[in-house]
Amino acid sequence: MGAGPAGLTAAYELSRHGIRSTVLEADPRFVGGLARTVEANGYRFDIGGHRFFSKSQEIEDLWTEILGDEMLSRERLSRIYYRNKYFDYPLKATNALLNMGPVETLRCALSYAWARIHPVKNPISLEDWVRNQFGYRLFSIFFKTYTEKVWGMSTKELSADWAAQRIKGLSLMAAVRSAILPQRFQRGGREAVIKTLIDRFRYPRLGPGQMWELVTARLRAAGNTVELGSCVVAIHHGDGRVRSVTVRTASGETREVSGTDFISTIPVRDLVGMLAPAASEPARQAAEKLRYRDFLSVAVVVNRETVFPDNWIYIHDPSVKVGRIQNFKNWSPAMVADLKKTGLGLEYFCFEGDGLWTMADAELVDLARDELASLRICRPDEVLSGTVIRMPKAYPVYDDVYKQRLKVIRDYLDQALPNLDLVGRNGMHHYNNQDHSMMTALLVARNIALGTSYDQWKVNTDAEYHEEARIDADDRSGRLVPTAIPVDDAA
Ligand SMILES: Cc1cc2nc3c(=O)[nH]c(=O)nc-3n(C[C@H](O)[C@H](O)[C@H](O)COP(=O)(O)OP(=O)(O)OC[C@H]3O[C@@H](n4cnc5c(N)ncnc54)[C@H](O)[C@@H]3O)c2cc1C
Structure with missing residues (x-):
């Protein structure tokens, strides 16, 4: 469930072990989840610049295997x-x-x-x-x-x-x-x-989405299914196992997809709410209270060859709302249609439904234009066009009670539904990067294929991993x- 880095990696690893799978993705157009690359008029933008860097050689090797010469090595500024x-x-x-x-x-x-x-x-x-x-x-x-x-x-x-x-x-x-x-x-x-x-750091020539488009193509070529516009809306279980899920397609029709093992990258809060019959009362209450931080990026084209030399700039200054500005041409020149122009991504952190989130796109582009001018990055008239990308649930929130809530949910799922595995970032409500998300998926796929018992919850948590x-x-x-x-x- 979900064709982000974790869902696609799980399917890829299963496929390597000769096991076919179906990946169900809610988005009608994009694979890659938070690591997608969006294109507007030949200019390409990430949802936040995605550096490819991992301490796991296995993950580095997997990126190289898929991207080959398309993987660039970039200097960071x-x-x-x-x-x-x-x-x-x-x-x-x-x-x-x-x-x-x-x-x-x-x-x-x-x-x-x-x-x-x-x-x-x-x-x-x-x-x-x-x-x-x-x-x-x-x-x-x-x-x-x-x-x-x-x-x-x-x-x-x-x-x-x-x-x-x-x-x-x-x-x-x-x-x-x-x-x-x-x-x-x-x-x-x-x-x-x-x-x-x-x-x-490393970076695909056409942005992180290129990685996930290539993985999708390989999965399909090997006989697996990756369905876009298929949103999982219910998870049916009985006798201690998940039996099937209901998906709603882009045209509004619903149908059931059955299987033997289920891997979820769906945000934990949504997942628990989808269980039919309903999850235990404590698990439901805990899930409802998990919180997320949302994100929107205003991607603008600036009529100037060189705007600033950095890959990105953190805007700590409280006088503007923008949090970070990406310069995608400095990530890869292939991210712009015309090298005489520059593609910037102005990143705003927000909550779904708040003032920023609900602002009209044209107003957000005006805001971005004004803030670029007030930061003296470019003149207002140099901003030629703008596109708004809203991304709900970009960050799982670590408040002071999330751990207890997550424990209640995990205890319930482990005991009630052993053939449902949670992986990835929002899928585990864990602040995982792409490499961690992929690693959790690799481990779970291996457990299914080989009968091993790796614990995906240990990835990116134990002290040793950091030290x-x-x-x-x-x-x-x-x-x-x-x-x-x-x-x-x-x-
Ligand atoms: C701003 C930002 C910058 C980042 N930069 C970096 C970076 O530089 N380097 C790095 O390594 N990592 C980075 N990350 C982290 C990286 O994006 C995540 O770790 C990774 O995308 C998580 O993969 P995932 O598959 O677990 O989840 P996601 O990418 O969230 O994918 C989940 C997928 O599930 C789908 N889905 C959700 N609900 C349903 C449903 N009901 N039915 C079907 N499908 C559903 C979603 O549409 C989505 O496609 C960044 C993240 C953000 C937000």
Whole structure:
């Protein structure tokens, strides 16, 4: 269920083991889910730029197997815009000191010292966790505004878990060491430096959607089915097993699809609500309360050859609503129809149904035009056209109770429906990147094909996974820097 990276990877792995499957995708046009690439007038845009980077060689090899020469290796350049200044990101000492000035630097040092002497005991919120690590002053410059834009809630409400998952193992001293010392003097030697300070990433020539279109073509060629415009609306079970699902097609017809094993990448909240007979009362109540953060991108074409050199810029500045700006030509030149022009993606984090989400497309394009001008990135008349892409449930929210809720749901499903496996990002309500989502799918597909008992819930969670190469935290949020940026993902 779902033709995003996880659903398609599961089907691909099953197919490699000679097992045929049917992938049911609600979207009538796109495969790739959050990792799709959208095209408008020959200009291509991601839902957020998707870096291809994994600490798993198996996932890297799978990308290479599918994309071959179409996979580019790109240099990374990204900066933070805050109060009319551009901070190199990952931070560089001279640039940061010049931007902050001596007075602010001294304040940051004192506030760090204060946090070390008086740490918050047992930090539960993201704010307390990060403040303990870096001091309140640095927290307020490099974490607070951006994190609140991304999540739409106070850093006091966000769970420390999120910070721990994304930026575990970082400390101010490590960040300073990374910013000041030449690479050969850094702890862990050359290999650790290469692993932690990633300056390059891979990217398909035509964007991440190219990967998932190619996988779909291979699946179909091998006799599998990938159905677009087939939204799963009910999951029927009996005698302790899922028996079939009901899909509603784009034309409104419904039909039943049966099977032996079911893999879901559908957001957990929706999935539990679809069970027929209904899930247990505690599981339903827990699922209804899971929360998500939504996302929209205003993709504009700018009549200028070079707008800025970065792949993306984080906009921490609270004077504008935009959270991040992608420059897709710098990801791959093939993303633009005309090299004399530039395709930018202005990313706004929002909640489905709020003021930004419900704004008319033309108003959103006007907003993007105004904000580009106020950030002095380009003149309003240089914005030639704009397309709006709304993406519900881009981020599963880690509030302070999501873990207990997820446990109630998992306990119920594990016991009641052993032939239903949850994988992926929203499918597991876990802040998984593409590689993690794919890995969870590979493991589950292997369990089905080979009778193994891998635990997909261990991917991207255990301490060892982070510590081993310190890549997950460092690469996804940049180098060893005091900032809480989801990759993606916003982070
Ligand atoms: C802004 C942003 C930037 C990101 N950047 C990166 C990055 O740089 N690098 C990286 O590795 N990862 C990145 N990610 C994460 C990556 O996109 C996800 O990890 C990955 O797409 C998750 O794959 P998935 O298959 O689990 O879920 P999804 O991509 O969400 O796919 C799920 C699919 O299920 C379908 N579906 C939902 N409900 C139903 C239903 N009822 N019936 C049928 N189909 C249904 C959806 O339409 C969708 O196609 C980013 C994510 C975001 C939001």
